[in-house]
Amino acid sequence: MSYIELPHTADIRIRVTSETLEGLFSETAAVMMTIMYGRADPGTVRRSISIESDSTENLLMDFLSEVLFISEVDALVFSSVVVLLSGMRLTATLLGEPFDPGKHRGGTEIKGVSYSGLRILKEDTGYVLDILFDV
Amino acid sequence: MISGILRVGEYEWEVPVGFVPGMRVPGHYFLSDALEKTLEAGAVQQLANVATLPGILRYSLAMPDIHWGYGFPIGGVAAFERETGVVSPGGVGFDINCGVRLLGTPLSVSDLTRRRELVETLYKSVPTGVGAKGNIRISGKELDGMMTKGAGWAVSSGYGMPEDMERCEEHGNMVQADAGAVSMKAKQRGTPQGGTLGAGNHFLEIQAVKEIYDPGAAGVFGLKPGQVVVMIHCGSRGLGHQTCTDHLKILESAVKKYHIPVPDRQLACAPVESPEGKAYFSAMAAAANYAWANRQMIMHTVRKVFEKMYGIEYESMHHIYDVAHNVAKMEEHIVDGRKVSACVHRKGATRAFGPGHPDLAARFAATGQPVIIPGSMGTSSYLLRGTATAMERTFGSTCHGAGRVLSRSAAKKNISGTGVKNNLAREGIIVCAPNDASIAEEAPDAYKPSSEVVRVVDAVGLSRLVARFEPLGVIKG
Numbered sequence: 001m002s003y004i005e006l007p008h009t010a011d012i013r014i015r016v017t018s019e020t021l022e023g024l025f026s027e028t029a030a031v032m033m034t035i036m037y038g039r040a041d042p043g044t045v046r047r048s049i050s051i052e053s054d055s056t057e058n059l060l061m062d063f064l065s066e067v068l069f070i071s072e073v074d075a076l077v078f079s080s081v082v083v084l085l086s087g088m089r090l091t092a093t094l095l096g097e098p099f100d101p102g103k104h105r106g107g108t109e110i111k112g113v114s115y116s117g118l119r120i121l122k123e124d125t126g127y128v129l130d131i132l133f134d135v
Numbered sequence: 136m137i138s139g140i141l142r143v144g145e146y147e148w149e150v151p152v153g154f155v156p157g158m159r160v161p162g163h164y165f166l167s168d169a170l171e172k173t174l175e176a177g178a179v180q181q182l183a184n185v186a187t188l189p190g191i192l193r194y195s196l197a198m199p200d201i202h203w204g205y206g207f208p209i210g211g212v213a214a215f216e217r218e219t220g221v222v223s224p225g226g227v228g229f230d231i232n233c234g235v236r237l238l239g240t241p242l243s244v245s246d247l248t249r250r251r252e253l254v255e256t257l258y259k260s261v262p263t264g265v266g267a268k269g270n271i272r273i274s275g276k277e278l279d280g281m282m283t284k285g286a287g288w289a290v291s292s293g294y295g296m297p298e299d300m301e302r303c304e305e306h307g308n309m310v311q312a313d314a315g316a317v318s319m320k321a322k323q324r325g326t327p328q329g330g331t332l333g334a335g336n337h338f339l340e341i342q343a344v345k346e347i348y349d350p351g352a353a354g355v356f357g358l359k360p361g362q363v364v365v366m367i368h369c370g371s372r373g374l375g376h377q378t379c380t381d382h383l384k385i386l387e388s389a390v391k392k393y394h395i396p397v398p399d400r401q402l403a404c405a406p407v408e409s410p411e412g413k414a415y416f417s418a419m420a421a422a423a424n425y426a427w428a429n430r431q432m433i434m435h436t437v438r439k440v441f442e443k444m445y446g447i448e449y450e451s452m453h454h455i456y457d458v459a460h461n462v463a464k465m466e467e468h469i470v471d472g473r474k475v476s477a478c479v480h481r482k483g484a485t486r487a488f489g490p491g492h493p494d495l496a497a498r499f500a501a502t503g504q505p506v507i508i509p510g511s512m513g514t515s516s517y518l519l520r521g522t523a524t525a526m527e528r529t530f531g532s533t534c535h536g537a538g539r540v541l542s543r544s545a546a547k548k549n550i551s552g553t554g555v556k557n558n559l560a561r562e563g564i565i566v567c568a569p570n571d572a573s574i575a576e577e578a579p580d581a582y583k584p585s586s587e588v589v590r591v592v593d594a595v596g597l598s599r600l601v602a603r604f605e606p607l608g609v610i611k612g
Contacts, residue, residue, distance in 0.1 A: 009175065009539040010204050036265055038570075058387075065380045072373050073323050075266060099266045105569040108543065108576070109265045109334035111376045112229035115383065115400030116205030132205055134229045135335050135543070 003031050012108070012133045013117065019126040025060060025090070026081040028129060029067045033078050033096075035133065036071070038106020040079040043097030047076065052089045057118055059090055060129070064113045067094070075099040108135045137176050146199070146591050150183050155398060157187040164197035164210075167591050170583060173540045177203035178210075184398045185213050189406075190220020192470050192477060196529055198484050199591040200538035200583065204228070206401035209483035212532040214468060215407065217476040221395065222412045223404035224386065224419070226480030228461040229379040231419050232426035233337075233370030234304075235507045236457040237518070238434050241447055242363040244343045247607065251565050253444055254341065254608035258567035260436050261339055262331040263612050265569070269330040271432065278326055278425075282314040282374075285424030286457070289431035296450065299431065301496040303457040304486055304504070307427040311465070313417035317374070318381045321418075325374025325425055330432035334569070336577055337369040337612035339433070340509075342516060342604035349601045352502045352520050357453050358602050364455065365441075366516060366604070367433050368509055369612065371426035378422045382415040407478045416463065416478075423462055430457060455518075456505035458485050460535045468530050479530050487521035487533035487598045506598045508589055511537045511582035512566070512574070512611065513559045516604045517589045524596035533598040534589065537582040546581040547572055555579075559609070568611035577611060 006013040012035060018024040033040045049066050053059035063083075071078065078096035114132040121128045136142075141149045143163075148171075150162030162182040166174065178201050185207055186195035192214045201210035206225025215221055247253070262269055273281070280288035286300050286307025300306045332339060344362045347353045358364070371378075389405035389412075390397055397403060405412035438452045463480045470477075488495055489503040499505070503521035510516045514537070525531050541549070552571030555578045559566055568574050575581075593600045 005542075005544050007542060008177075009202050009542050010209055012543065038572075058384075062384070069320055069324070069377065072266075073320075101264075101266060104266060105264050106572065107265055108573070111335075112380050114205040115387070115403065116225075118400065134205065 003027065006130065008132065012135050014131060016129045017126060021056070021127055022083045022085050024127045024129050025063060025083040028131065029064060029078070029081040032064060032067060032110055032133065036107040036110055037077045037104040039103070040077045041097060042079050043095055045076055045096050045098065047074065047094045049090070049092040049094070054088060056120055059088055060120065061113055061115065063090055063092065068110060077104050110135055136171065137174065137179050140179065146595050150179060155180065155183040155187065157396060157398070158183055160186050160191050160194055162186050163194040164201050165199050165591055165595050165597070166201065167199065167587060169587055170199055170591065173583060174201065175203040178208040181208040182211060184402060185211060187398055188215065188221050188223065188402065188404060189395060190215040192216055192475065198532065198534040199588045200483065200534045200536055202538045204483065206399060207480065207482040210534065210538065211482045212480065212484045212529055214477040214479045214530045217407050217465065217478055220407055220478060221404035222407045222416050222463055222478050223402055223480065224379050224383050224415060225399070225402040226482050227419060227463050228482055229376045230370035230461055231375035231378060232423035232459045233461045234426060234430065234457060234459040235509055236367040236430045236434060237455040237507050238365040238437060239357050239453045239455050240363045240365065240441055241451045242445060243361040244363060246445065247363055249444065250608060254565045254567050254610065256440050256444065257339060257437065258610050260440055261433055261610065263569065263610060265334045267331045268327045271330050273326055273329045278322055279314045281329065281425045281428040282317060282421035283312050283424065284308055285427035286431040289428040294432045294435035299454040302454045303427065304459055307431065307457065309420035309423050311417055312420035312424050314421050316414045316418035317378055317421045321374045321377035321381065324377050325372060328372040329429060330436065331372060332369045332433065332612045333372055334612045338512065339610040340366045340606050341608040342366055342606050344602055345605040346603040349599065352601045355498060355502050356455055356505050356518065356601065358455070358518065364604060365437050366509060367430055369430060369433065370461070371422040372429065374425050375422040378418050382418055385411055386415060419463060423459060427457065456507060458507050460485060466530070477530070481532055483535050484532050485535045486531055487525040488531045489521045489523040489526045506533055508534060508585060509536050510585035511579045512577045512609055513564055513606055514579050514585055517585065517600060518602045519589065519593070519598035520601050522596055522598055525598060529597055533592045537585040537588060539581055540583050541581040543576045546578055547575045550575040550578045550580055564606050565608040566611065573611055
């Protein structure tokens with residue numbers, strides 16, 4: 001699993017690669033945490049997400065938006081995101097620690113996940129995602 | 136120059152129909168030679184994409200701070216005929232009614248003693264940065280008040296004076312707001328964040344009036360040379376972000392239902408008068424009101440800090456004006472000689488209504504509305520005024536700021552936040568920020584010069600220069 005930053009002047013656009021679709025989803029959520037909080041240490045506070053959608057792209061959008069929502073309202077910084085996919089149904093388990101201003105103010109607020117340029121490609125070695133976050 | 140674009144004037148460029156398939160009108164943008172060098176192909180593509188949407192009137196427009204965003208370009212303006220056109224969150228953005236407010240004080244620069252203490256006190260008093268929660272406890276009923284009454288709710292709750300509202304775009308309140316169209320999730324995010332600044336490019340800056348270009352208008356706006364003012368830049372926080380996310384999903388389905396082909400999924404939209412379009416518009420208006428209430432609450436905190444530190448009266452600190460940068464509005468404009476009711480989207484653009492416009496308070500009848508253009512951190516900001524030319528040419532719109540030239544990661548890689556902070560300190564500008572990396576991201580070198588952007592809108596006549604401000608202290612979100 002890995003990611004690189006793609007050129008974009010105003011916002012943050014990244015390319016994430018993973019051997020599996022589940023890995024792609026969880027890695028992207030982990031990258032979001034790094035962008036927002038600078039660092040995320042292992043934690044024990046658990047949250048679950050269970051959603052369904054009509055396409056892989058929409059499922060990813062809904063999942064990432066849900067991670068943003070939970071992180072903000074419950075003030076949690078997630079370090080571990082495990083995703084299970086079954087068709088267009090997703091279940092995820094997130095582990096994290098409470099937001100600590102002294103430790104987690106190193107990042108940039110993500111305002112939203114954009115559909116602009118959203119692309120998931122299946123290649124021989126796995127999956128490639130291009131995605132843009134409004135910051 | 137990007138291939139396929141025509142230069143049609145000293146500061147004007149046209150993107151012809153056909154630049155991307157399905158364009159209904161040409162694209163038109165305003166740019167100087169100096170600014171043209173940093174124009175991204177992605178921004179022009181986005182400008183052309185907007186021109187494909189149904190009901191678009193005259194042009195897909197962009198101001199001289201045009202740059203690459205998502206959906207619309209930043210700096211983008213488009214008006215859609217109410218009866219045949221669409222409304223799109225791609226033309227507003229996630230941070231609904233991100234905007235700027237300017238507060239005047241009776242102090243002059245020489246009165247501003249204990250400057251570091253002032254900046255540090257403001258930094259402690261206004262919650263700032265990722266994860267910050269407001270100091271003011273807001274009930275469900277009060278949240279509804281913020282969403283339906285905007286700045287008016289804040290004033291009637293003790294966070295300001297009645298005169299503050301008339302010195303505000305829409306008097307700080309879009310009446311089409313429906314708090315019922317805002318999801319529980321958005322409300323949950325908005326409840327703890329009232330009176331918070333947020334992060335990224337949001338800021339609170341203490342500035343001094345350095346130059347006055349139009350003494351008549353400056354007098355009407357309440358400005359004099361050497362005066363200390365405070366600029367507040369922030370938006371609708373998580374409530375607005377969630378509202379955009381929720382309605383984007385609904386409008387994604389609406390484009391299929393109404394058979395609207397969109398070249399970018401972020402341009403998801405629905406007819407203005409459809410149930411989906413109305414639901415988005417009324418939720419967006421509620422989020423815009425939340426943002427006005429939020430800026431009003433922050434301004435109240437700033438007034439209290441000044442009152443305590445300098446022994447000046449709260450009532451002596453006059454609100455100068457407040458403008459939205461990311462919003463859609465129902466407005467009437469004259470198009471080809473006929474009066475048209477239109478849904479005007481401004482994404483990283485400012486309303487610039489000219490003299491005599493009926494929506495403006497009587498005090499601005501001769502000048503046009505004040506237009507606040509923030510510079511990047513440590514550089515000049517400007518006050519301009521709206522014009523008849525803007526009414527004729529850009530649906531009463533002008534630029535909103537400087538516009539980025541370096542990505543955030545490039546800025547962090549190439550610029551030292553600590554270095555920027557030290558350089559600004561040598562110029563007497565005190566900066567407080569959550570961390571030095573965030574200073575690098577917003578460093579002046581990461582932005583186009585705001586002076587050039589306002590020079591172009593002034594030269595074209597889309598707004599006229601009134602005054603220039605220089606920063607004294609910066610609180611970065």
